[in-house]
Amino acid sequence: MQSARPITPSTLSVTDLPWQIDWDKDACTLCGRCTTVCPVNAIELGVFRKRQLATAPSLVEKTETKFSVFYGIRQRTDPAYRCVGCGMCNMVCPNNAIKPVSKPEAITHRFHMNRGGQPRTRGGRRNTNESLLDQLKFIRISMLTDPALDAGRHEFELRTLLGRVQSPEQGLTAITENGWAPPVREIYPLVIGSMSFGALSPNMWEGLIMGVTYLNEELNMPVRFCTGEGGCPPRLLRSRFIKYVILQIASGYFGWDEIIRSIPEMVEDPCAVEIKYGQGAKPGDGGLLMWYKVNKLIAAIRGVPEGVSLPSPPTHQTKYSIEEAVAKMIQSMYMAWGFRVPVYPKISASSTSMAVLNNLTRNPYAAALAIDGEDGGTGAAYNVSMDHMGHPIASNLRDCYLNLVKTGSQNELPLIAGGGIGKNGNLAANAAALIMLGASMVQSGKYMMQAAAGCLGTEGDRCNICNIGMCPKGITSQDPRLYRRLDPEKVAERLVDVYLGFDMEMRKTLAPLGRSTTLPIGMSDALGIADKDAAERLQIKYVV
Amino acid sequence: MCRLFALASREPVSPIVALNALNVMKEGHDGSGVGLFLHDLGGPFADMKDAPILSGIFTDEGLKRLDEFMHQLGFSPKYSLALTPQTAPPLGTPSRGTYLARAYDTPKNWATMTQEERELLLLSSRLELRYSGEEHQDMRVFSFWPDTIMLKEVGDPMAIAEYLGLDRPELAAGRILAQGRQNTNYAINLYACHPFFIQGVCTMTNGENTAFVPIREYLESRNITGYMGYQSDSEVFAHIAHYVTKKLGLGIEYYKHVITPLSEQELESHRDRERLLRIKQLCRKLIIDGPNCVIGCLQDKTMFMVQDRKKLRPGIVGGKPGIFAFASEVCGVNAAVPDRDQSQDFQPMYLDTAIVRPDCQEITICNQLDLLPRLH
Numbered sequence: 001m002q003s004a005r006p007i008t009p010s011t012l013s014v015t016d017l018p019w020q021i022d023w024d025k026d027a028c029t030l031c032g033r034c035t036t037v038c039p040v041n042a043i044e045l046g047v048f049r050k051r052q053l054a055t056a057p058s059l060v061e062k063t064e065t066k067f068s069v070f071y072g073i074r075q076r077t078d079p080a081y082r083c084v085g086c087g088m089c090n091m092v093c094p095n096n097a098i099k100p101v102s103k104p105e106a107i108t109h110r111f112h113m114n115r116g117g118q119p120r121t122r123g124g125r126r127n128t129n130e131s132l133l134d135q136l137k138f139i140r141i142s143m144l145t146d147p148a149l150d151a152g153r154h155e156f157e158l159r160t161l162l163g164r165v166q167s168p169e170q171g172l173t174a175i176t177e178n179g180w181a182p183p184v185r186e187i188y189p190l191v192i193g194s195m196s197f198g199a200l201s202p203n204m205w206e207g208l209i210m211g212v213t214y215l216n217e218e219l220n221m222p223v224r225f226c227t228g229e230g231g232c233p234p235r236l237l238r239s240r241f242i243k244y245v246i247l248q249i250a251s252g253y254f255g256w257d258e259i260i261r262s263i264p265e266m267v268e269d270p271c272a273v274e275i276k277y278g279q280g281a282k283p284g285d286g287g288l289l290m291w292y293k294v295n296k297l298i299a300a301i302r303g304v305p306e307g308v309s310l311p312s313p314p315t316h317q318t319k320y321s322i323e324e325a326v327a328k329m330i331q332s333m334y335m336a337w338g339f340r341v342p343v344y345p346k347i348s349a350s351s352t353s354m355a356v357l358n359n360l361t362r363n364p365y366a367a368a369l370a371i372d373g374e375d376g377g378t379g380a381a382y383n384v385s386m387d388h389m390g391h392p393i394a395s396n397l398r399d400c401y402l403n404l405v406k407t408g409s410q411n412e413l414p415l416i417a418g419g420g421i422g423k424n425g426n427l428a429a430n431a432a433a434l435i436m437l438g439a440s441m442v443q444s445g446k447y448m449m450q451a452a453a454g455c456l457g458t459e460g461d462r463c464n465i466c467n468i469g470m471c472p473k474g475i476t477s478q479d480p481r482l483y484r485r486l487d488p489e490k491v492a493e494r495l496v497d498v499y500l501g502f503d504m505e506m507r508k509t510l511a512p513l514g515r516s517t518t519l520p521i522g523m524s525d526a527l528g529i530a531d532k533d534a535a536e537r538l539q540i541k542y543v544v
Numbered sequence: 545m546c547r548l549f550a551l552a553s554r555e556p557v558s559p560i561v562a563l564n565a566l567n568v569m570k571e572g573h574d575g576s577g578v579g580l581f582l583h584d585l586g587g588p589f590a591d592m593k594d595a596p597i598l599s600g601i602f603t604d605e606g607l608k609r610l611d612e613f614m615h616q617l618g619f620s621p622k623y624s625l626a627l628t629p630q631t632a633p634p635l636g637t638p639s640r641g642t643y644l645a646r647a648y649d650t651p652k653n654w655a656t657m658t659q660e661e662r663e664l665l666l667l668s669s670r671l672e673l674r675y676s677g678e679e680h681q682d683m684r685v686f687s688f689w690p691d692t693i694m695l696k697e698v699g700d701p702m703a704i705a706e707y708l709g710l711d712r713p714e715l716a717a718g719r720i721l722a723q724g725r726q727n728t729n730y731a732i733n734l735y736a737c738h739p740f741f742i743q744g745v746c747t748m749t750n751g752e753n754t755a756f757v758p759i760r761e762y763l764e765s766r767n768i769t770g771y772m773g774y775q776s777d778s779e780v781f782a783h784i785a786h787y788v789t790k791k792l793g794l795g796i797e798y799y800k801h802v803i804t805p806l807s808e809q810e811l812e813s814h815r816d817r818e819r820l821l822r823i824k825q826l827c828r829k830l831i832i833d834g835p836n837c838v839i840g841c842l843q844d845k846t847m848f849m850v851q852d853r854k855k856l857r858p859g860i861v862g863g864k865p866g867i868f869a870f871a872s873e874v875c876g877v878n879a880a881v882p883d884r885d886q887s888q889d890f891q892p893m894y895l896d897t898a899i900v901r902p903d904c905q906e907i908t909i910c911n912q913l914d915l916l917p918r919l920h
Contacts, residue, residue: 140754142752142754142834149854154854155807155853155854157807159808161825161828165825165826165828166826167826168787168792168823168826168827169791169792171822171823171825171826172792172793172794172823172826172919174822175819175822175823175919176919181822184825186808186825405761405762405765406765407765408762408765408766408767410758410761410762410765410829411762411826411828411829513754514752514754514833514834514835515754515755515833515834516833516853516854517755517804517831517832517833517852517853518755518828518831518833520755520758520833521758522757522758522761523754523755523757523758524757525756525757
């Protein structure tokens with residue numbers, strides 16, 4: 001037996017870790033399910049030696065010290081194996097004998113998350129609960145002249161436009177002269193944000209597509225799903241369901257070989273093409289699919305070898321500038337589908353967003369601008385990018401919208417807002433607030449993972465291991481042993497629940513404002529906030 | 545809730561008929577103000593149909609400045625109708641000075657100007673007077689347009705009529721829009737009183753436009769002279785009517801397709817589907833919301849009534865060949881045209897536009913599901 005534990009600079013105790021395992025010896029049945037299910041091997045079988053004093057009942061016999069051995073759970077203290085708080089151990093425990101307990105003040109481990117000179121990478125989000133969107137209130141309730149609208153009974157037009165809308169004068173000329181007009185899609189204003197095939201497991205993708213199809217074909221809700229940069233399964237490309245899909249292209253062009261080859265065989269056009277220039281969660285950084293997740297299927301769809309990490313470069317290497325991107329990429333994408341499919345860029349919210357917007361308004365083909373705020377999610381990124389890079393969505397979107405208003409093109413170029421919508425569970429309220437600040441529609445991926453598939457991640461640095469392919473729910477894993485935990489049918493059902501719930505909450509928000517005939521894009525008079533500086537910045541009312 | 549009354553008549557009618565009809569409906573409004581639009585005038589103005597008439601309220605100082613300003617523009621006074629009350633104003637009405645309607649001879653270069661240039665000159669002159677009057681608090685200008693007089697004041701409509709002597713034969717008109725309340729949704733201001741007028745297009749509204757702010761932003765960003773003011777959320781209805789008919793060149797049948805377009809399902813089987821869908825998209829920022837009944841008069845004397853998408857406001861049109869009344873309530877129509885066939889009265893529903901054409905012969909119902917006139 002070792003006389004003492006070796007003490008190194010990175011030797012930590014359990015109390016140095018953010019999540020601590022609370023294990024109840026008396027309730028534990030020693031079934032071993034928790035150690036099996038733990039995605040990061042944070043717990044292992046522990047053999048404990050216990051000293052017991054056997055007190056003698058009489059003076060004749062002496063009190064003895066006895067040693068016994070018992071078995072249980074031991075939490076590992078190596079930072080590489082720290083508990084991530086996912087709570088799967090508790091989920092599988094038959095006796096509720098084990099659970100992770102959060103200890104946010106324990107930060108010692110953070111100083112050791114760079115072994116081998118490799119800073120921490122993870123999936124997830126920014127890990128803070130702060131949300132300006134949650135502070136916005138809807139204050140303009142029609143009390144004076146309105147019979148209030150009835151969210152349950154009245155007709156509500158919850159639709160928006162994706163595509164370049166001409167000015168009324170240009171558009172009417174195009175109608176009378178039979179001229180070309182840019183393609184415009186009328187869709188539901190909540191889009192499932194881009195999550196690639198590869199980042200997501202096949203079961204998760206299948207579930208989302210099934211749910212989207214049901215929403216469209218059975219419930220008449222034109223919900224759209226953006227693929228992310230990872231291609232699209234060949235059968236989906238050649239099916240009529242492709243019309244519910246927004247294909248994404250980014251700097252890695254993953255999967256586009258297959259997409260381009262399938263164009264002659266497509267029976268429907270895709271809803272749109274999104275060109276990703278930036279992502280809110282890790283602005284200025286490229287996408288990354290770690291090698292763990294690049295199995296045979298993913299490699300085939302993306303057109304790459306198996307088992308290699310797939311970084312999308314931060315820059316589009318064939319372009320010098322956004323002007324060029326606007327001129328070349330948008331136009332070539334339009335040409336690929338005979339100018340029938342809207343093409344728009346997605347950028348990270350940034351103080352340079354306005355410059356991009358100004359370039360787009362001058363290009364008659366640019367179909368929209370998607371802006372992704374700092375609270376967006378990602379499957380893999382450096383911790384520093386996620387925690388410290390980026391711009392909040394609210395003021396960035398507002399600036400862009402007001403700029404469009406100044407030039408009179410607020411109906412012509414739709415703004416798509418993303419990043420942090422529903423981060424604390426308030427999906428409809430956050431979406432409505434962004435729409436009233438000027439967004440034509442919003443997109444969310446993270447909320448769908450949490451609500452439709454049961455992602456365990458929270459803003460408290462819980463789980464967040466999407467990057468290593470060990471997702472305990474099977475949402476972001478490519479290991480069949482993990483993703484078979486996720487039933488695609490159930491994901492589809494939950495997605496439908498999410499949308500129906502969202503729809504009702506939107507109507508409950510819009511009805512008191514007296515809005516039902518059209519989506520209240522830019523209805524900033526409805527918004528108030530109890531923060532004077534924020535009110536001034538967003539040009540909305542300050543209310544206390 | 546406001547009460548609205550409008551009249552389309554082949555023979556000029558005294559505005560008292562309209563104010564009396566408002567009075568009959570008074571149970572439903574507070575009589576806090578009056579707004580009048582008189583077009584297709586009788587009396588002495590009937591002989592000067594092409595002469596632009598300036599309507600407004602002026603202090604003595606304002607009258608002097610007006611003369612100076614109009615002289616500079618080359619407009620010379622032709623005929624004036626000045627209502628200078630000699631009695632004390634009714635309770636709640638401020639004493640403001642002279643209520644003036646003055647017809648002008650046009651400047652020398654008028655003959656060489658295009659119609660568009662003329663209309664722009666009239667509009668920009670009115671706006672300059674308005675801005676200057678707001679600055680000096682001595683002029684309030686409501687319209688500057690041929691064959692048109694407008695009047696706005698705070699107070700009970702009947703009391704104002706008596707105070708100003710609105711029963712004068714000079715004020716008889718073939719097209720009358722009358723409204724009996726001050727605005728409530730935003731700060732009280734005489735310019736916020738309905739009806740609203742721009743270049744021959746005039747509307748008044750009963751209701752609340754909850755989409756006001758985005759629509760106002762959109763209209764202001766069109767860079768069109770005269771799209772200003774917006775002290776009332778209802779002013780945008782007039783400007784949308786102006787934009788649709790004069791800037792886009794669409795007929796009144798398209799107005800409702802712009803402000804309350806058809807739903808996706810309704811468009812599905814519409815024979816003009818493609819065109820209407822495009823117009824819905826192109827003019828998305830002009831879609832109104834909330835409960836609204838809009839009554840208006842166009843430059844060619846066509847009058848119309850439309851309802852919001854859910855028909856949340858009352859409205860009725862009735863009459864007989866030669867005279868038709870548009871009112872919030874049937875008692876208003878009864879008061880103005882009692883000897884009509886009531887079975888022919890029409891209450892426009894959520895898809896209808898009720899139109900009385902310039903010939904004043906009949907009520908035309910344009911349902912949004914109907915085929916539309918071709919664009920050209």
